Amino acid sequence: MSDLTGRRPAPVSTDEDVERELRAHVALHAERLMREGIDPLEARERAKQAFGNYPAISRQCRNIAASPTPREAFASMLESILADTRFAWRTLRKSPAFLVTSVLTLALGIGANTAIFGIINGILLRPLPYNEPDRIVALWERTADGRDNSIAAANFWDWQAQTSLFESMALVPDHRFSGRTTVLGGSAPARVYAGAVTIDFFRTIGVEPFLGRTFGVEEAMEGVAPTLVVAYSVWRDLLGEVNDLTGVTLSMLGTEAAVIGVMPAGFNYPGQTQIWFPFELYPSNEHRTAHGKSAIARLRPDTTLEAAAAEIDAVGVALYEQFGEDTDAVGVNVYPLKEELVGDASRPLAILLGAAGLVLLVACTNLASGLLARGTRRSSEIALRAALGAGRARLVRQMFTESILLTTLGAVAGLVTAQFVTAALLRAAPGEVWRYATADLDIAVLAFTVLVAFATSLLFGLLPALRLTRKSDSEAMRAGTRSVAGGQGGRVWSALVVAEVALVVVLLIGCGLLIRSFQAVLDVDSGFQPAGVLTVDLEMPAENYSKHEEVAQFLDAAMTDLRTLPGVTDVGMINHLPLGGFGLNGAFEVEGREPQAGYGDYRVASAEYFSAMGIPLLDGRFFVDDDADGAEPVVIVNQTLARELFGQEPAVGKRIGSLANDNWVYGDDWMRIVGVIGDVRHRSLTRTSSREVYVHYLQRPMRARTSAITIRTDGDPAGLINVVRDRLTALDPQIPAELTPMRELVSASLHDRRFTVTVLGVFSLVGLLLASVGIYGVVSYAVARRQRDIGIRLALGAAPLRVRQEVIRDALTPVLIGLGVGVLGALALSRTLSSLLFEVAPTDPATFVSVAALLLATAVIACWLPARRSSKIDPIVTMRAD
Amino acid sequence: MDLLKGTLDVLIMKTVADRPAHGYAIARAILEQSGEALIVEEGALYPALRRLDKRGLLTAKWSKTDTGRDAKFYRLTTAGQRQLSKAVGDWDRYVEAMGLVLKGPQS
Numbered sequence: 001m002s003d004l005t006g007r008r009p010a011p012v013s014t015d016e017d018v019e020r021e022l023r024a025h026v027a028l029h030a031e032r033l034m035r036e037g038i039d040p041l042e043a044r045e046r047a048k049q050a051f052g053n054y055p056a057i058s059r060q061c062r063n064i065a066a067s068p069t070p071r072e073a074f075a076s077m078l079e080s081i082l083a084d085t086r087f088a089w090r091t092l093r094k095s096p097a098f099l100v101t102s103v104l105t106l107a108l109g110i111g112a113n114t115a116i117f118g119i120i121n122g123i124l125l126r127p128l129p130y131n132e133p134d135r136i137v138a139l140w141e142r143t144a145d146g147r148d149n150s151i152a153a154a155n156f157w158d159w160q161a162q163t164s165l166f167e168s169m170a171l172v173p174d175h176r177f178s179g180r181t182t183v184l185g186g187s188a189p190a191r192v193y194a195g196a197v198t199i200d201f202f203r204t205i206g207v208e209p210f211l212g213r214t215f216g217v218e219e220a221m222e223g224v225a226p227t228l229v230v231a232y233s234v235w236r237d238l239l240g241e242v243n244d245l246t247g248v249t250l251s252m253l254g255t256e257a258a259v260i261g262v263m264p265a266g267f268n269y270p271g272q273t274q275i276w277f278p279f280e281l282y283p284s285n286e287h288r289t290a291h292g293k294s295a296i297a298r299l300r301p302d303t304t305l306e307a308a309a310a311e312i313d314a315v316g317v318a319l320y321e322q323f324g325e326d327t328d329a330v331g332v333n334v335y336p337l338k339e340e341l342v343g344d345a346s347r348p349l350a351i352l353l354g355a356a357g358l359v360l361l362v363a364c365t366n367l368a369s370g371l372l373a374r375g376t377r378r379s380s381e382i383a384l385r386a387a388l389g390a391g392r393a394r395l396v397r398q399m400f401t402e403s404i405l406l407t408t409l410g411a412v413a414g415l416v417t418a419q420f421v422t423a424a425l426l427r428a429a430p431g432e433v434w435r436y437a438t439a440d441l442d443i444a445v446l447a448f449t450v451l452v453a454f455a456t457s458l459l460f461g462l463l464p465a466l467r468l469t470r471k472s473d474s475e476a477m478r479a480g481t482r483s484v485a486g487g488q489g490g491r492v493w494s495a496l497v498v499a500e501v502a503l504v505v506v507l508l509i510g511c512g513l514l515i516r517s518f519q520a521v522l523d524v525d526s527g528f529q530p531a532g533v534l535t536v537d538l539e540m541p542a543e544n545y546s547k548h549e550e551v552a553q554f555l556d557a558a559m560t561d562l563r564t565l566p567g568v569t570d571v572g573m574i575n576h577l578p579l580g581g582f583g584l585n586g587a588f589e590v591e592g593r594e595p596q597a598g599y600g601d602y603r604v605a606s607a608e609y610f611s612a613m614g615i616p617l618l619d620g621r622f623f624v625d626d627d628a629d630g631a632e633p634v635v636i637v638n639q640t641l642a643r644e645l646f647g648q649e650p651a652v653g654k655r656i657g658s659l660a661n662d663n664w665v666y667g668d669d670w671m672r673i674v675g676v677i678g679d680v681r682h683r684s685l686t687r688t689s690s691r692e693v694y695v696h697y698l699q700r701p702m703r704a705r706t707s708a709i710t711i712r713t714d715g716d717p718a719g720l721i722n723v724v725r726d727r728l729t730a731l732d733p734q735i736p737a738e739l740t741p742m743r744e745l746v747s748a749s750l751h752d753r754r755f756t757v758t759v760l761g762v763f764s765l766v767g768l769l770l771a772s773v774g775i776y777g778v779v780s781y782a783v784a785r786r787q788r789d790i791g792i793r794l795a796l797g798a799a800p801l802r803v804r805q806e807v808i809r810d811a812l813t814p815v816l817i818g819l820g821v822g823v824l825g826a827l828a829l830s831r832t833l834s835s836l837l838f839e840v841a842p843t844d845p846a847t848f849v850s851v852a853a854l855l856l857a858t859a860v861i862a863c864w865l866p867a868r869r870s871s872k873i874d875p876i877v878t879m880r881a882d
Numbered sequence: 883m884d885l886l887k888g889t890l891d892v893l894i895m896k897t898v899a900d901r902p903a904h905g906y907a908i909a910r911a912i913l914e915q916s917g918e919a920l921i922v923e924e925g926a927l928y929p930a931l932r933r934l935d936k937r938g939l940l941t942a943k944w945s946k947t948d949t950g951r952d953a954k955f956y957r958l959t960t961a962g963q964r965q966l967s968k969a970v971g972d973w974d975r976y977v978e979a980m981g982l983v984l985k986g987p988q989s
Contacts (some may be wrong), residue, residue, distance in 0.1 A: 021905065021954045022928060028906040029924070031949060052925035064932040071938075 013114065014065040022058055026051055058210075084401040087487075092402060095374065099406070101773060102370055108320060108766055109363025110449045111417025118418070119425060119444040120349045129266070129340055131206025132298075138340035139169075139295040141329035142316065144306065148333050148869040150174040150291040153284045155319060158297075162315045164298045165308040170201035171279055174294040175271025179576075179706055182541040182736060183275065185251040191539060191736045193272045194252060196279040202229070204298045205269055211235070212245045212261035219260075220280035226257035232265035234480035250275070254542030270294060288327035289587050296337060309334035327783055330586075347835050348756045352508070354832075358507045360449060362767045363876025365500040366774040367410075367453070368460035371403065372492060373781040375463065396462060403461030404454070411450045418446065428755060463492075468841040469489040497778055497814035504764075504771040505822025505855060510833060511764035512847040514757045517838040520751060527689065528578060529614030529679035533742035534717035535577055536709040536724060538735050548629065548701040554732065555697065555704060555736025559606065561727050562711055565720065570712040572609030573697060577708045577742075578682045579749040588693070590645060591655040591670055598656060600641055600691030601682060604703045607696070610636075610677060612710040618642075620675035628698040633671040641691035642676045651676050656693070671695070684749060686838050709741070717741040756836065772858045779811040780866040807867040808860070815859040819852055890930050892973065893920070895939065895958055895966040904953035905931060907958075931956060939965050 029047035034040055048054065055430060068076060092099045127133050140148035141155060153171060160169045173195035180191040202214035210232060219227050228250060239259065242248060248259045257277065268274065284290075299308050309332075316332035382395060545551050559571045576584070588598045607623040610614075618639060627634050635656065642651035655670040679689035697704040713720055721739045728737055783790075790803055830842035840847070888967040897911045899901060908931075909924050939962035945955045958966065 017954075018928075018932075020952070024953045025906045025924065025928075027951060028904070028947065028953065031951070050924050052923050054925065056923040057928055060929045061932050064929060064936060067936065069936050069938065280913060614926070 013517045015062050018058060018061045018065055022051075022054065022061070069575075081401070084398060085405055087398065088402040088405045097598040100369055101777075102406055103410045103413050105366050105370075105770055105773075106365045106407065106453050107413035107417045108770070109360040110411055110414025110446075110453055111421055112763065112766070113356045113449045113524065114414065114418035114446045115421035115425060116352055117449075119422060120353055121445065123349065124342060124346060125491050128341070130337075131503045133206075133337060133872050135167075135299040135301065136205065136337040137297050137308070138335045138337050139297055139298060139312070140333040140335075141291070142313075142331040142333045143328060144330050149329065150176075151293040151295050152288050152290045152327070152329070153279075153293055153612055153781065154286045154288045155316070155327065156288070156293065156295055159312055159315055159332065162318075163301055163308075163312050165303040165311050167300045168204045169295060169297040170196075170202045170204040170411055171196075171198045171293050171295050172201060172270050173197075173273070173291055175273070176688035180476055180539065181252055181275075181706075182539040182734075183234075183238070183250050184541050184543060184734065185249055185256065186234070187240060188238070189541070189734050189736050191738070192234060192274040193268075194275040195270065196282060197276050198279045201276065201296075203542060206298070207263065207267055207269075209261040210264040211243070212259070214261050215276075215278055218723075219278045222281075224281070226255050226281055227260045227278065228252070228257045229261040229263060229276045230259055231263050231268055234668040235262040235457055239495075249540070250748045251543055251765065252277075254546055287586075288323055288329070289586070291561055297334075305334065305336065347832075348752070351836065352756065352759055353762075354829075355507060355510065355760050358503050359767050359770075360452065360508075360764050361505045362500055362770050362774075364452060365496050365503070366770045366777075367456055369493065369496045369500075369774050369778055371457060371460040372463060372496070373777055375399070375461065377781070377784070381603065396466065399461050400458065403457040404460075407450070407454050408458045414449070416445065425759070428435075428758070470769025471879055493778055493782070494814040494817075497775060498818040500771050501773050501815050501859070502822035502825060504767045505819055505851060506825045506829060507760075507764045507767045508851040508855065509822070509826035509830060511757075511760045511846060512637045513830060513833055513837055513840055513844060513850050516759055516844060516847055517836065518750075518753055518757045520839040521685050521750060524681065524685045526578065526685060527615060527678050527743075529671060530742035530746050532713055532717055533613060533716075534711045534713065534720050534724065534739060535742050535745065536728065536737050536739050537577070537580075538709070538713070538728070539706040540732075540735055540736040542705065544732075544734060545705055546871055551701040552629075552698055554735075555606070555701075555707070555709075558709060558728060558731055559608070561731065562709065562724060563715075565723060565727075567713045567715045568711055568720070570608050571709065572606045572612040573704065573707050573709045574603055574605040574609050574613075574694075575697070575703055575707045576603055576682075577745065578613075578680050579684060580708070585690070589657045591657065598641075598691070600693050602693045602695070604695045604697040604700045604707075605636075606698075609710060613680075614712070615680060616678045618676045618678060619650065620673070622675055622677075623694075623696045627674075627696040629701070631699075633669050633675045634696060635671045636675040636677055636694040638677055638689060638692040639679050641693065642673075642691050644691060681788065685746070688754055706829045712813050713845065717743075753836075768855075768858060775811070775815065775859050776862040776865065779807070779863045780869075782811060783807055783866045783869060804867045811863040811867070812859060815856070815863075817825075819855060822855075823852065825849060890926070891934060891939075892966070892969045894930060894934060894956075895962055895969070898940065899955050899958050899966060900955040902945075902955040904947065904955050906953070908956070917927070934962070938962075940960070 025045070026047045029050060030040070030043040033043035033046060038046070051057075067073075095375070128136075139151065139159070141151050143149045150642040151171070156169075156171050163169075175193075179193075183190050183192050183194070197215075199215035199217065201218045202209075209229065212229075214229055215227065218224060230239070230250070234250075238250070239248060239874075245259050245261070249256050250259055250503070251257070252275065263276075287803050297308075297312075299305065312332045312334060317327060320327060320330045386395060422606060514631075540551055540554055545554065555573055558758070559573065562568060562571045584603070585601045588600070588602075590598050591630070605623070607625060607627070610617065619642070620636075623634070623636065637651055645651070646654060652675065654673050656673065657670040669728050677694075680692070680694065681687065681689060683690070695703075711717070711720065711724065718741050724739060725737065728735065786807075790807075793803060794800065827843060828847070834842055884960070893912050894908055897908045903911065905927055908922075909927050910966075912920055931940065931942075935942055939959060940956045941954050941959050942954050944952055947953050
């Protein structure tokens with residue numbers, strides 16, 4: 001009995017021991033007084049008086065003696081916790097369905113949250129791994145309509161010269177435009193990301209070299225021997241990890257340069273840069289519209305971002321006033337570097353966070369209803385134990401132990417889940433910004449989610465116990481299974497269902513909108529036919545291809561050779577593939593108009609490129625082999641350029657000229673438009689085409705040194721990879737090439753979007769699953785609770801169908817309310833998704849209606865199963881049951 | 883003079899530090915050794931003895947007094963010895979500090 005009531009039998013001997021001791025004291029005192037000659041009766045009386053309040057002291061001593069020693073108290077506490085835990089485990093094991101569902105629910109809720117919160121905290125909150133990163137800013141030119149634009153070097157020189165609040169400033173490549181360069185002289189020819197940076201770059205970003213040194217002023221002086229700083233990966237893969245850099249050189253862009261330093265592992269700013277070389281050593285395009293660069297700056301320690309931003313913006317504004325037409329920058333935008341690197345990514349990250357939070361809430365709601373149902377179902381057991389003498393505290397403690405045990409199991413399972421989810425996310429995760437993520441579990445986040453779970457399980461685990469034990473024992477006994485959970489309990493139930501449904505509706509609608517957007521992106525007409533196309537990304541090293549003829553000769557030989565392969569129908573080339581970065585763009589003249597009338601993207605391509613990529617000709621002709629160097633300069637333009645610059649007039653026959661990116665190399669001859677082709681989505685599938693100008697590669701061969709050969713085949717393009725590589729190696733083994741089917745490039749360009757949709761989709765499914773289990777549980781319970789009512793009504797002749805309908809109607813009411821709340825919530829929240837949506841409104845009716853339908857269908861099924869059981873109740877059995 | 887709060891435990895431990903003693907002897911000893919200045923209410927001694935016993939600082943055994951009576955004799959345990967020397971040290975520092983303050987700044 002003792003482990004049920006918590007009373008332990010008191011030892012008999014202690015009280016006696018106390019009595020004997022106190023009596024001995026009085027006797028000893030009296031004995032002494034008698035020795036002093038006082039008569040025995042008097043002595044006893046005085047001794048008693050001197051002792052004080054005998055009964056009170058005796059009671060006090062007995063209490064102390066009966067209380068356990070600290071060690072005993074600890075041991076007995078441990079013992080009773082162990083006993084409670086064992087008892088709780090036995091009880092939980094008796095309802096395995098409840099146990100497994102609860103633990104899985106918690107594992108998903110805690111695991112998903114810990115993983116997502118941990119990763120995102122790492123990305124958004126951890127400081128950049130640079131010296132005093134808070135002082136580093138990114139600079140951009142501001143266009144007339146307020147947008148950021150990449151920088152022209154000429155403007156940067158003026159910013160640098162005319163500001164005083166920056167400690168240093170550096171021009172770096174805009175990594176969105178960066179392509180790879182062939183590097184020779186290492187252990188093998190390789191293609192690496194190389195970027196020209198001004199010599200102050202390393203000082204500005206504040207990273208010390210791992211080996212050697214970085215650029216000093218002497219590196220920028222004219223006539224000095226060229227130098228390079230390389231990334232750790234280059235040192236490891238191409239330089240054999242040499243410790244002494246003396247005499248180590250690499251050859252790139254036609255120049256052999258000494259390697260003077262190696263940066264620490266993981267440092268690749270900007271983007272994926274692997275080799276840095278001094279910008280100052282090479283001729284640069286000094287047009288104020290020759291964009292394509294980016295810049296960072298380090299604030300002086302004694303200034304603020306606002307002051308420095310205001311100063312440099314004023315310089316930018318003054319430059320615009322001074323140069324007017326020659327520049328398109330009206331000012332300078334300044335951003336903290338962290339914001340610059342993480343900014344674009346933070347929206348999708350925040351959305352994943354929100355989704356994970358919703359899953360945790362759904363999990364908690366589910367857990368709550370499970371515990372509540374269980375507690376109520378056990379009401380008669382509890383009442384019985386209370387009647388047998390178990391104290392309220394004891395019963396509550398038992399429930400408490402069960403909740404704690406359950407949540408602990410869930411938390412452990414959640415921790416394991418979190419490890420898996422983190423690993424899976426990092427493996428699948430796309431994008432620049434995820435490079436800042438680590439797989440470390442975030443203890444604070446884990447603690448938070450576990451606490452939330454504990455709070456939920458305690459609240460809802462104890463609620464039934466408290467409610468039951470509040471009533472007098474007999475009342476609870478009489479109430480039994482019938483009415484204990486009615487009334488107030490019913491309202492708690494409904495509230496839980498409403499909350500759960502509402503949360504899941506928000507989750508599903510968010511996910512639905514993203515899925516519809518993804519579908520819309522997949523349906524976009526890219527303007528080309530990627531199926532059956534193999535791309536060969538290559539760069540002819542400047543060392544061996546310094547003359548126009550050499551480049552033209554190689555490309556011509558390669559394309560001619562590849563055309564002979566079986567199954568190949570068209571072979572062309574272009575310098576920048578669609579979806580592979582931004583490429584070049586700049587201003588140009590239009591014959592008979594104001595200077596700088598045109599602006600557009602600019603590419604060089606071969607005659608067969610358009611047919612190889614399946615780009616349609618709308619007017620005029622494609623290039624022909626006769627459009628070679630020396631013939632009349634010709635261009636092909638896209639539909640957007642033709643429409644925007646010439647409107648209804650035919651574009652074919654018009655002349656444009658003086659391409660800003662080119663006229664300093666190729667002069668500014670007028671070029672005749674000979675053809676108009678369909679628009680191609682060059683930048684991304686979700687961005688409409690800009691104006692595009694294509695020039696025949698034989699008229700701009702040096703622009704084709706880095707290019708992509710496109711091969712259209714009848715068969716599977718991946719099957720061609722080996723034979724194409726062999727043919728190219730046979731022509732020149734010093735040209736590293738990367739072969740990828742065009743389909744894969746298209747798919748890779750959607751990686752970010754697919755990732756977000758997938759993760760959100762998984763979360764939504766988990767949420768829906770949890771919610772349907774929750775609804776099922778609630779309705780089953782409601783049916784069980786009303787078994788007697790239903791039995792009586794069936795006995796009195798009620799139609800089973802009617803009873804069933806009633807059960808479903810009762811159960812669906814909170815579902816419908818939840819649906820309404822959820823739809824309102826989604827209307828309020830879906831706007832935050834706008835930047836991720838594509839051709840789908842945040843209030844897209846189709847999504848809202850399908851989500852509502854899906855949820856209702858799930859809820860009806862979840863209600864139907866228990867409802868069916870209700871109409872099969874045998875009245876006799878249920879009434880006998882009491 | 884009444885006892886300062888919390889000092890009874892220390893007095894008891896000190897009294898039984900050298901040899902075991904029963905409750906009445908402890909009360910007498912405190913009275914005598916303080917030059918009759920500290921008066922312990924005899925009854926109050928016993929809850930204190932019981933508590934020290936519980937905390938494992940004293941241990942008790944029934945035995946005969948000189949006069950042949952049964953009495954419970956208390957003895958200091960090793961834990962009690964540690965506790966006592968700590969308490970004595972604390973007390974000395976306390977008295978010294980109080981003395982410094984009460985005497986005022988010295989020139």
